[in-house]
Amino acid sequence: MTDPTALPLDLSAADSQGPLDDRKFWQRLPVKVWVGLAIVLIYVLIAVFAPLLAPHDPLAIDPANKLASPTGDHLLGTDELGRDVLSRLLYAARVDLPIGFLGALMPMVLGTILGALAGFYGRWTDTLVMRTADVVQAFPAYILVIVLVFALGQGAKSILVAFTVLAWVVYARIIRGEVLRIRDLDYVHAARVAGLGRLRILRAHVLPNAINQTLIYLPSDIVFATLALAAFSFLGLGIPPPTPEWGAMIAEGQPFIRTNWWLATIPGLIIVVFGLGVSLIGEGFEERLHG
Amino acid sequence: MTAFLEIKDLTVTFRVGSAIAARLKGDPVPDLVAVDDITFTVDRGESLGIVGESGCGKSTLARAITGLVPVTSGSISLDGGPLGKRRSKATRRRVQMVFQDPSSSLNPSMTVERTLAELLRVHKIVPRDRIDARCAELMDLVELPKSLLKARPRSLSGGQRQRVGIARALALEPDVLIADEAVAALDVSVQAPVLNLLNQLREELGLTVMFISHDLAVVRYVSDRVIVMYLGNAVEDRSTVDLFESPRHPYTRALMAAAPKFGVKKAPGESAIKGEPPSALDLPSGCRFRPRCPLAEEICEQVEPDLSGASETERTACHFPWEG
Numbered sequence: 079m080t081d082p083t084a085l086p087l088d089l090s091a092a093d094s095q096g097p098l099d100d101r102k103f104w105q106r107l108p109v110k111v112w113v114g115l116a117i118v119l120i121y122v123l124i125a126v127f128a129p130l131l132a133p134h135d136p137l138a139i140d141p142a143n144k145l146a147s148p149t150g151d152h153l154l155g156t157d158e159l160g161r162d163v164l165s166r167l168l169y170a171a172r173v174d175l176p177i178g179f180l181g182a183l184m185p186m187v188l189g190t191i192l193g194a195l196a197g198f199y200g201r202w203t204d205t206l207v208m209r210t211a212d213v214v215q216a217f218p219a220y221i222l223v224i225v226l227v228f229a230l231g232q233g234a235k236s237i238l239v240a241f242t243v244l245a246w247v248v249y250a251r252i253i254r255g256e257v258l259r260i261r262d263l264d265y266v267h268a269a270r271v272a273g274l275g276r277l278r279i280l281r282a283h284v285l286p287n288a289i290n291q292t293l294i295y296l297p298s299d300i301v302f303a304t305l306a307l308a309a310f311s312f313l314g315l316g317i318p319p320p321t322p323e324w325g326a327m328i329a330e331g332q333p334f335i336r337t338n339w340w341l342a343t344i345p346g347l348i349i350v351v352f353g354l355g356v357s358l359i360g361e362g363f364e365e366r367l368h369g
Numbered sequence: 370m371t372a373f374l375e376i377k378d379l380t381v382t383f384r385v386g387s388a389i390a391a392r393l394k395g396d397p398v399p400d401l402v403a404v405d406d407i408t409f410t411v412d413r414g415e416s417l418g419i420v421g422e423s424g425c426g427k428s429t430l431a432r433a434i435t436g437l438v439p440v441t442s443g444s445i446s447l448d449g450g451p452l453g454k455r456r457s458k459a460t461r462r463r464v465q466m467v468f469q470d471p472s473s474s475l476n477p478s479m480t481v482e483r484t485l486a487e488l489l490r491v492h493k494i495v496p497r498d499r500i501d502a503r504c505a506e507l508m509d510l511v512e513l514p515k516s517l518l519k520a521r522p523r524s525l526s527g528g529q530r531q532r533v534g535i536a537r538a539l540a541l542e543p544d545v546l547i548a549d550e551a552v553a554a555l556d557v558s559v560q561a562p563v564l565n566l567l568n569q570l571r572e573e574l575g576l577t578v579m580f581i582s583h584d585l586a587v588v589r590y591v592s593d594r595v596i597v598m599y600l601g602n603a604v605e606d607r608s609t610v611d612l613f614e615s616p617r618h619p620y621t622r623a624l625m626a627a628a629p630k631f632g633v634k635k636a637p638g639e640s641a642i643k644g645e646p647p648s649a650l651d652l653p654s655g656c657r658f659r660p661r662c663p664l665a666e667e668i669c670e671q672v673e674p675d676l677s678g679a680s681e682t683e684r685t686a687c688h689f690p691w692e693g
Contacts, residue, residue, distance in 0.1 A: 264474035268534075271435045272488055272541060273461030282487065286478040 111362030117355025134162035181303030189249025197257030256288035297360030372410035405601035418592030471530035
């Protein structure tokens with residue numbers, strides 16, 4: 079037998095090769111992300127160009143022509159006040175989309191900041207933030223929003239404030255957990271040994287690696303915010319009339335479900351498809367990050 | 370030569386369990402003594418190896434020197450100046466570390482270039498317009514292709530990551546480089562080139578190196594001098610050649626006998642060392658190796674042996690050192 083240690087192999091060459099996987103991040107995204115992005119993009123374009131796309135003024139009342147069936151002039155008919163349904167649906171995107179996005183983004187920003195501080199600095203910061211989170215979570219979510227909207231007065235601003243007060247908790251918990259895990263990893267130790275400042279370590283080394291989990295959660299929260307807005311409008315707590323809004327349109331169309339079924343159904347479908355698009359993005363990102 | 374890095378009576382303890390619960394029950398508050406009153410010096414340009422079983426406190430010692438773990442008592446000084454709890458950016462820069470696990474020691478969201486450039490920028494090692502050039506030089510230094518500067522850790526192999534880890538430590542142009550099990554997580558085939566690189570860098574840059582490992586062969590390969598640690602304390606501190614030729618402390622001898630060797634078969638059950646190390650929460654009286662020592666006598670139970678010998682770097686902590 080020959081001596082196995084005497085193999086004439088130059089093993090040092092193994093380290094001198096290029097990177098194993100050099101594709102860019104977006105090249106590795108699954109197809110469903112692109113499908114989701116396409117759906118959301120269409121919605122965004124509709125919201126931006128609603129005034130150009132809408133055949134009629136969404137607020138123009140025409141009592142003589144109320145509850146009309148779809149015709150060439152009113153492609154989706156008219157509602158009980160004779161307003162053009164298609165125009166109202168298009169204009170509603172300008173209300174529902176911003177509230178859906180902001181209603182998730184604002185809690186995310188607040189929750190990320192608070193959760194990161196709690197996890198990174200620990201001690202009383204942690205206690206203060208997490209006990210506050212416990213208090214918020216102890217309230218039933220919808221009741222808390224209703225109370226806040228009543229207290230602040232109906233309107234988009236109040237709804238956003240209410241969502242933020244409620245939803246930051248989840249982000250804070252996710253981020254805090256991630257920060258606690260990451261803060262004891264060697265690359266954070268290395269940054270400390272290198273004498274980098276605490277804020278720089280938090281900003282450049284801890285947060286960018288903690289944020290992935292919230293980015294996965296964000297789309298489902300956008301769906302939640304959109305649905306919640308629709309639900310509150312349906313209950314009459316959302317955006318006050320006559321501003322077109324999908325949830326309110328479902329509520330307005332509900333009495334006529336037997337005769338004019340599309341009045342309630344189409345806004346419902348529009349919300350569902352939007353939720354689907356956003357969910358596809360979230361799911362795809364999750365697969366990409368965990369797969 | 371005068372002492373460059375001086376560790377004096379260094380003790381690091383960790384609080385374990387709940388201090389409140391212990392007080393309520395009237396028990397003493399439990400403290401785990403990870404490093405127990407250790408004293409040694411390292412000369413400028415020297416390569417010191419530290420070996421011991423897992424849990425003997427060698428990593429804690431490294432972390433205390435880098436400032437990652439607070440020192441309970443004792444002192445650390447570098448070149449005459451103290452390395453205390455609060456260290457300036459400039460002081461921290463002088464002691465750098467290479468970590469064990471290459472998969473967690475690099476920030477996954479930063480490219481190699483950003484990792485290196487951040488340090489060069491924050492510490493103003495080179496003027497701004499020289500940062501790119503310096504990054505390339507660092508890659509040359511650790512023998513990696515410059516194309517990897519744009520890569521993220523996930524697309525690097527273990528050996529490549531460890532080289533980046535070394536480059537990161539060297540970016541700050543430290544005086545002391547501490548390698549904590551720097552090759553333990555690498556394939557055996559990749560260990561040798563990385564060790565060679567460390568040896569070579571040490572000569573080129575005049576680094577003082579502390580190499581921490583549980584692997585005797587690795588320490589023997591890279592160190593001029595070796596400290597053997599057992600349960601938080603040094604039991605033997607001698608030059609590598611002497612230590613491996615004639616180990617004096619029974620623990621050192623047992624460690625060497627326990628190291629696996631090519632082609633040597635051991636009978637099952639035949640172990641050079643009895644049992645597990647005792648808990649660091651409850652140290653035995655006298656010599657801490659006594660319960661496992663084949664030579665233990667009465668005096669070992671009563672008196673803890675000093676780490677002493679003919680010179681500062683020729684020390685053994687045993688009442689009955691083996692004289693070869």
